[in-house]
Amino acid sequence: MGLTSTTVLALAVASAVLLFVGTVWCWPRLARRSWPAVGGRVGLLLATQVMLFASVGLAANQAFGFYASWADLFGQEKDQGVVVDHTPGVRSDGSLRVTETRKAREGGDFRPHIGGQVQKVDIVGRKSHIATPAYVYLPPEYFQPQYRDRTFPASVVLTGYPGTARALVDKLRFPGTALKLAEEGRMQPMILVMLRPTVAPPRDTECVDIPDGPQTETFFASDLPEAVGDHYRVDKGPGAWGIIGDSTGGYCALKLAMHHPRVYAAGAGLSAYYKAPIDATTGDLFHGDKGLRDRADLLWYLKHMPAPDTSLLVTSSKVGESNYKDTLEFIERAKDTNLTRISSIILESGGHNFNTWRREIPGTLQWISGRLGDQRK
Incomplete structure (x- = not known):
């Protein structure tokens, strides 16, 4: 799927929503002060933030046409x-x-x-x-x-x-x-x-x-x-x-x-x-x-x-x-x-x-x- 694909944007948005819901749902179970619980909280927050920024970035790219492909984005065209x-x-x-x-x-x-x-x-x-x-x-x-x-x-x-x-x-x-x-x-x-x-x-x-x-x-x-x-x-x-x-x-x-x-x-x-x-x-x-x-x-x-x-x-x-x-x-x-x-x-x-x-x-x-x-x- 290409960088400008609507499917890619939809998947990014859906992932961000699911991660947000998952974070809210799992937060009470990760409230302990153990290292696994702390790591779980950090991981969920980080993943949610990444997908949120990815969604915003993909939407902006579709609107303004900054990059045409993944290779273009990473300078590999x-x-x-x-x-x-x-x-x-x-x-x-x-x-x-x-x-x-x-x-x-x-x-x-x-x-x-x-x-x-x-x-x-x-x-x-x-x-x-x-x-x-x-x-x-x-x-x-x-x-x-x-x-x-x-x-x-x-x-x-x-x-x-x-x-x-x-x-x-x-x-x-x-x-x-x-x-x-x-x-x-x-x-x-x-x-x-x-x-x-x-x-x-x-x-x-x-x-x-x-x-x-x-x-x-x-x-x-x-x-x-x-x-x-x-x-x-x-x-x-x-x-x-x-x-x-x-x-x-x-x-x-x-x-x-x-x-x-x-x-x-x-x-x-x-x-x-x-x-x-x-x-x-x-x-x-x-x-x-x-x-x-x-x-x-x-x-x-x-x-x-x-x-x-x-x-x-x-x-x-x-x-x-x-x-x-x-x-x-x-x-x-x-x-x-x-x-x-x-x-x-x-x-x-x-x-x-x-x-x-x-x-x-x-x-x-x-x-x-x-x-x-x-x-x-």
């Missing part, structure tokens, strides 16, 4: 990683492979020309040699005969760290929200490419090209748009691509739009931070290279580098988000460039969680839709 192509300069026909299809939203129509479709894919980067799974949302218009020659704008959507790509579909409901907004005429039909920024697990690479390590910025800036564009009918002109992310994914989205404005015409960072951390999950990202470190500091970048010709959206809340002051500073620095276009969503209150991001996603999708393709502003 090995099914995805870096793939090396031993034929330099030769492109593989398998840079993107569809492995599964599903409905775009719960309760929606299975027929793709009416309800759209979500495809699970495997992507292999030609330059970075990174392989990762992703989900691709295709709007209903993609399958309708009258639009068979039409191309569509696309947006990359990133989770936080560690995150699960499926949470973008099931928990944050990006495909269902995009479908609803398009039906209401509030955004144009758009392809969404949903994945996590952890493309070289379990390391948190912060979308950096690490010296002698995973080239994750290259993957997102070059390989991913190329692989998706070759497989799907994505617009080829300027302003075809946008990028959205939350938390770590939000930092990546802003950075990629700033570093590669010719690739990403718009970038939205939900609850983003503005400087790559260095900790046990990232390791040494820059290998002592001050230039690389400064380039990854977005506040420094706006002050010292040529202003990127791109549109940026940042979000925060006055109460509940730790990035509020940095977000205000980022807005002011972007405004001072007179070239980088900056927008924001500032909530009165909202924590660093799925509930907050679900409140921001409709506005974010509508904003980015208006800045891509023919509707670019």
Whole structure:
């Protein structure tokens, strides 16, 4: 049974309840001052506490999608990683492979020309040699005969760290929200490419090209748009691509739009931070290279580098988000460039969680839709 299985959660809750009842029932018999009685009391209390915390942890993981599997939880995930192509300069026909299809939203129509479709894919980067799974949302218009020659704008959507790509579909409901907004005429039909920024697990690479390590910025800036564009009918002109992310994914989205404005015409960072951390999950990202470190500091970048010709959206809340002051500073620095276009969503209150991001996603999708393709502003 998987970590996110409802059965596992139900068993944990049932065990916690049974242990609590058992503790109450057996407590009088263990009231003696003998070592066996004391050991029995300690054991029952400890087991009850463990199962209680396990139940809470499993429920939180199901709600917020922190870990996808037991291997992911214990840092033992090995099914995805870096793939090396031993034929330099030769492109593989398998840079993107569809492995599964599903409905775009719960309760929606299975027929793709009416309800759209979500495809699970495997992507292999030609330059970075990174392989990762992703989900691709295709709007209903993609399958309708009258639009068979039409191309569509696309947006990359990133989770936080560690995150699960499926949470973008099931928990944050990006495909269902995009479908609803398009039906209401509030955004144009758009392809969404949903994945996590952890493309070289379990390391948190912060979308950096690490010296002698995973080239994750290259993957997102070059390989991913190329692989998706070759497989799907994505617009080829300027302003075809946008990028959205939350938390770590939000930092990546802003950075990629700033570093590669010719690739990403718009970038939205939900609850983003503005400087790559260095900790046990990232390791040494820059290998002592001050230039690389400064380039990854977005506040420094706006002050010292040529202003990127791109549109940026940042979000925060006055109460509940730790990035509020940095977000205000980022807005002011972007405004001072007179070239980088900056927008924001500032909530009165909202924590660093799925509930907050679900409140921001409709506005974010509508904003980015208006800045891509023919509707670019």
